[in-house]
Amino acid sequence: MPVNGNLNLDQVNSVSSETAKVELERCCGSSVWVEKMMARRPFHSQDELFGAADDIWFKLSPEDWLEAFSHHPRIGDVSLLRAKFASTANWCENEQKGVQQATEDMLHQLASLNDDYFDKFGYIFIVCASGKSAGEMLEILKSRMSNDKQEELKVAAGEQAKITKLRLEKLLS
16 A cells, blocks of 8 residues: 555554554654554544544643644745655645745745744744635734743644644545
C-alpha cells in the first residue's frame, strides 16, 4: 500500500505500523500523538477515530503541541511548503488557498505580523486556514496578538485540533 495515499478506515486499521505512523504524522506532527493514536488502533468508526484524535490531543503537554506546530509552514510561505513539508504540501496548499489571492501589501503585512507573533510567542501562528481569505487570517492574527502566552497556546492548540481533523478527513477521503 503506497504511503501518502488516501485510506479507508479498514486500511487505517490494517496497514503496517510503519505506514500508519507515516499517514498519521501527515495529520499531526506530534510524535506522542501519533504513538497514542497507534495504540488505539483499531478504530471501529470514523467518529471513534476523530474522538480519539481530540481526546489524545487535549491531554498532551505544551511541548507536544509545540512539536506539532513546528510541522507547519508559516501562512503564505509557499517555498517552505514545497521544500520542508513535501508530504503535506498539497494539503497545506489547499488549506492556505485564501492566501493565493492576497495583494502584495497583505502578504507583507502577514509576513511582518507572523514575525512579530513568533517573537512574542516562540512558535508560528497556527490557524485553521481552510475557507479563510488572507484578509480574514490577517484579522485573526492581529486579534490574537493581544493574547497572553498561556491563552494563546490554548487557542493555537484548538486550531491545531481543527487542522488535524480536516487532515484525518482528507486521509479517509
